[in-house]
Amino acid sequence: MACDISQRILSTINEHGPTDSIKLSALLKEDHQKIVGAVKSLQSLGNVIDVSQETIKEWKLTEEGKIVAEKGSHEARVYYAIPGDKGISQAEVMKEGPYAKVGFSKAMSSGWICIDKSSGSPLVKQKVPSIVDSVKENLCLILSNEADKVSDALKQDYKKRKLLEESIIKCYALKRGPEFSLSIVKAETDLNTDMILSGSWAGKEFKEYNFDAFGLPPSGGHLHPLLKVRSQFRQIFLEMGFSEMPTDKYVENSFWNFDALFQPQQHPARDAHDTFFLLDPQISTTSEMEYLRRVKNVHSKGGFGSKGYGYEWKLEEAQKNLLRTHTTAVSARMLYQLAQDGFKPVKYFSIDRVFRNETLDATHLAEFHQVEGVVADFNLTLGHLIGFMQEFFRKLGIDQLKFKPTYNPYTEPSMEVYCFHNGLNKWIEVGNSGVFRPEMLLPMGLPENVTVIAWGLSLERPTMIKYGIDNIRDLVGPRVNLQMVQDNPICRLDKTKSSTGDLMKSVLQQWDQIFKEVENLRKEVQDLKVGMGESGDSTGPGIDDLLINGSLNICIFADPVRPPYSLNILVNILRQQIPITTAVHVHSSMENIPDDLKNFFSCGEVLDKNVSGGISIRLVWKPVGLDPTMVITPTSSGPITGEVNIARLMCSFLKGDLGLNYRHPCSLNTLLIDHWLDLIHKDVIHGEKSDLASFEGRISCKLKEAQCVTGNEITIVDLCLWSALKNLQLEKKFIYQYPKWYEKISQYC
Incomplete structure (x- = not known):
C-alpha cells in the first residue's frame, strides 16, 4: 500500500510539477499522515525528489461559524425578525435564539435597527430598507477554500467573535530531484552470501552507511544509585x-x-x-x-x-x-x-x-x-x-x-x-x-x-x-x-573547593560590588577637580580625592539595639590623619536612648560649622534593623549597607600603613580580610545559633595559631568581630578564652 502511494506521488509530480503534501492528500484522497510517510520513504531512496518543510495557516469555521454560514449572521437574523415598519419589543427580539443578544448589539452598531420611543413603550424597528449580510458571504468563501478573498482584518474580527479558528499545518513541498525516476528501486542494506556467490551484488544498488548513527548500546550491569x-x-x-x-x-x-x-x-x-x-x-x-x-x-x-x-x-x-x-x-x-x-x-x-x-x-x-x-x-x-x-x-x-x-x-x-x-x-x-x-x-x-x-x-x-x-x-x-x-547517570556531587584560586576569584567578584561606591566617588571628584583647574591624582581613592570643595558629609543611620562599635574605633583612627567632626541625633520614633549612645563618639561630638575641610559625620539612631546604612553627600552614589561594608569604606580612607589599610584588592591579605568579613556578616550578625557555633569553631583554630584573626596584627576583621561580639554580649567569653587577642584589640577600644 505504501509503495502504491509512493508511485502515485511520483506520477503526480511528473504530470503536474511541484506540489505539496496537503494538495497531494486532497488529489489522491489519502490521509495526510500517509502522504507524509510515503514522502519520507521516497527521501530514503536518495535524490529522487527534493523535499522542504513548510508551514501553512488554515482558517476553519467553528460550530457557530457553520451556523452563520448556513442561516445568516446573528445581526441579519435579528434584522429580518422585525416586521416592517410596525416594530417589535426588545423582549420579543431576545426570544429569537441563543445569539439574539449578540445579533441585537451588532445590528445596532451597524445602523440596521433602532429603538423608537415616540409611541410610549420602546419598540425595535428597522432603520434601513435592506441589508447585505457580508458576514455570511465571507464565511461561505472561507468554507469553499477561498479564504484569500477575505481580508486579514475581517478574519481576525471573525476570530474574536469565535466564528473562525486558525490552525497551523506543517507540510512538505515536493519537486523533482536530480535522480528523479518513476520506477522505485529499493536499495539493499546488507551484502549477504548469496549475492557474493551469484555475483548479483554487482547489479544492485546499496544504501550508504550512516556513520553518524548510534550503535546498539552494549549490554552489561549497572550500579544502583545507592552504590554510586x-x-x-x-x-x-x-x-x-x-x-x-x-x-x-x-x-x-x-x-x-x-x-x-x-x-x-x-x-x-x-x-x-x-x-x-x-x-x-x-x-x-x-x-x-x-x-x-x-x-x-x-x-x-x-x-x-x-x-x-x-x-x-x-x-x-x-x-x-x-x-x-x-x-x-x-x-x-x-x-x-x-x-x-x-x-x-x-x-x-x-x-x-x-x-x-x-x-x-x-x-x-x-x-x-x-x-x-x-x-x-x-x-x-x-x-x-x-x-x-x-x-x-x-x-x-x-x-x-x-x-x-x-x-x-x-x-x-x-x-x-x-x-x-x-x-x-x-x-x-x-x-x-x-x-x-x-x-x-x-x-x-x-x-x-x-x-x-x-x-x-x-x-x-x-x-x-x-x-x-x-x-x-x-x-x-x-x-x-x-x-x-x-x-541514571553516575553520581557527581556538586563539591566546592576552598583553594586559594577559588577564594581569590569569589572575593574579587564581591570586591567589585562592595567598592563600586568608592570608585564612583573617586571618578566624580576627579572630574570636578579637572573642571576646577586642579591637577588629577591617580594614586588611588585616598581621602583627598574624595573631598568635594574641601569637605565630605557622611550620614549613618543605625539601630540602637545593634550599635556599630567598629565605626567609633575607625573614626578615632582617622582623626590621627584628617580633621573629623561628629554629631549624634536621635530620630523622633526612638525613646529612652542610653546616654552612652547619645555620646557615642569619644570626642568631637559637636559639629563645628566653622571648621573647613575634613569629614563631617552625623550618626542618626533610628530603628533600621541589623544593618546600619551610610549615605555620602554630595555624590550621586547610592547608600552603603552593613557594618562590615561601612568599615571597608572607612578603612579605605586611611593614608599610609596604620595596620588597617584596605586599598589593595589584589593582595592576598585583603582577600583573606574580605573572606572573614563576609563570615562575620553572614554567621555572626545575621546567623542563627548554629551558624554562630560553627563560626566559633573556625575562629578558635585561628586565634590559637595567631594573636589576631588574619595574623599577628589587628585588622578591620578584629574590629568588626569585637563590635558583633559586644552586641551579642559575648565579648567577656572571648576575653577569657583568648587573652592575647583581647590585649591587641584593647589598644583600639
Missing part, C-alpha cells in the same frame, strides 16, 4: 582523613547496640515494635567482663560524675541478639579497642546497612543504610561538630542545613540535621549528631579530657535529593524500576 552515592560518600570521608570501620556484623547483641551506649534497658527503642530480635540464636555473650561490670555500675548506681538511671541492670537483657539498629554499635567497639590499645586522636567512618521496625512511608524503610562519622580528640566542642558537618555536607553539594536540638541517650548535647528537599518542597531530617556522654566513654577507659563527636545520616535520603526521587520505595524495594537503575 555510597562511593562518593566514601571518597569524601577519605579526603577528610577518616579511616573506615569494619561493619560486617549485621547481628549484634544488645550490650554493644544499647548498653555500651548508655541506653537504659527500659528504653522504648529496645521494644520489639522498634527492633528486630533474633529467635535463633537468641542470646550471645561478651568476653569483656570487666568492661561489662563498669557499664552495669554506671547504669545502676552511676559513676564518673553521673547518677546513672538507678534501675536493676539485667545481664540476660544485654545478651539478646538483634539486627543492629545503627552502626554506632561498631563505633562503640572501635572506641573500646582504642582505649585498650592506648588512646590517640582518630577519625572513623562507616557506611553500611541497619534495620529498624519502622512503618513504611515515602521517607522510611525497615532496612536502610547509615552513614556515620566519629572524631575522637582532646577538648572538642559543639562548634567543632557543627563545623565538621557543614564541611561534610558542603562536599556533598548540600548547603541548606538546619540544626535542631534533640535528645539521645548516649549524646549530650544532641542535634537533628535537616536539609531542604526541592522535590518534596519541605525540610526533611537527614541525620542525627551529638557529643558522646562521659557515661559512655569513661567506662571504656578513655582519658577524661577526650571528647568524641559523631554524626549519622541515612544513605537513601541524600540519594533521593541527588536524583530527584520523592518516594523511597521507588529507590529500594520491589517497586524499583530497573530501567531507572540503568538510565
